[in-house]
Amino acid sequence: MQKDNMPLVEIVKEHASSGKLNIPVFPGVAVELQQIMSDDDAPLDQIARIICRDQALATKILKVSNSALSGLPKKVHTIQEALKRLGTKEVFNCLILATQSSMYKSKDPTLDNYLKMLWRHALATAIGTKWLLSKTGHRDIANEGFLAGLLHDIGKLLLLRVIENLNSENEQIRISNELVTEILDLMHVEQGYNLLEEWSIPPSYCTVVRDHHIEDSDNGDALLLCVRIANQLCRKIGVSLKSNPNLEPATLPEAELIGIEGSTLAELEIIMGCRSFSGVPSRLKYRGTSNGQE
Numbered sequence: 001m002q003k004d005n006m007p008l009v010e011i012v013k014e015h016a017s018s019g020k021l022n023i024p025v026f027p028g029v030a031v032e033l034q035q036i037m038s039d040d041d042a043p044l045d046q047i048a049r050i051i052c053r054d055q056a057l058a059t060k061i062l063k064v065s066n067s068a069l070s071g072l073p074k075k076v077h078t079i080q081e082a083l084k085r086l087g088t089k090e091v092f093n094c095l096i097l098a099t100q101s102s103m104y105k106s107k108d109p110t111l112d113n114y115l116k117m118l119w120r121h122a123l124a125t126a127i128g129t130k131w132l133l134s135k136t137g138h139r140d141i142a143n144e145g146f147l148a149g150l151l152h153d154i155g156k157l158l159l160l161r162v163i164e165n166l167n168s169e170n171e172q173i174r175i176s177n178e179l180v181t182e183i184l185d186l187m188h189v190e191q192g193y194n195l196l197e198e199w200s201i202p203p204s205y206c207t208v209v210r211d212h213h214i215e216d217s218d219n220g221d222a223l224l225l226c227v228r229i230a231n232q233l234c235r236k237i238g239v240s241l242k243s244n245p246n247l248e249p250a251t252l253p254e255a256e257l258i259g260i261e262g263s264t265l266a267e268l269e270i271i272m273g274c275r276s277f278s279g280v281p282s283r284l285k286y287r288g289t290s291n292g293q294e
Helices: 008-017 028-037 044-052 055-068 079-086 088-103 109-135 139-151 154-169 177-198 203-211 222-237 253-258 262-274
Strands: none
Touching: 008 154, 008 177, 028 044, 028 088, 044 055, 044 079, 044 088, 055 079, 055 088, 079 088, 088 109, 088 139, 109 139, 109 154, 109 222, 109 262, 139 203, 139 222, 154 177, 177 203, 203 222, 222 253, 222 262
16 A cells, blocks of 8 residues: 555565565575585485475476577486586576576566566576676686576566556556656665575675676676676667667776677677577577586
8 A cells, every 4th residue: 555645666665675575586495406506516316306396396497407408319307317417507597597487477568578578688698697707717607697697687576576566456556667667777776685685695696786787896706797798788789678779898897807808799799689588598508518517
């Protein structure tokens, strides 16, 4: 219910912080797996058992895993096989894809359009970040880059869900496109950071969510720099809620800091522009070996 004389932005902020939405933005099983997978020696059977506690989720992960292996003759039929062929970190990415994509839908046509574009942007940024890290000598964190790219705008997802909920609770509240944009711009960083902190997500991802719009943030953080580059490339190619077709990628300060040439960025721009970001990618590629490394 809208409170008298309270600005709508404040109502949204209060609603987002209330905990009443109960949105499974990041599933509990993913948090558990993230903690276990931080140990490179974690037994695959233990990881598989955790995933298989939810058979519906396990089925989705197998579907995404086989999409990642498209073009290869043999498909995987069990979570254990997926873990062996893709590696634990890649399977974790598949888990996030399987659970996240369903969140970017709404019965409200206007919000559904926002959510669909936000999903395409998140996926494009994830793929671009992973590719950039692989190209700049950071193969060891390339899979982390995929997840960081996917989650960098998670605050916008939460806020759009808040707006959807407010619309359904009070028919007198009709939020214009201009106000939606203002709310997302003003609040998505804070709300996204708070959300990941609440879910006890590792600090490196929280930092990306908090700092991906800060130009003078940690210049030695390769993960953050690559998310920032991929995020801005999305704006150039129009896979973003805001576009910037005149962007010159080679002039980005992040490109100089990470040590990547304009020709490499042009290659990534073509890759990102040619991909279909309407759903799960045909391949979570840019792997050089079967264990998920680049």
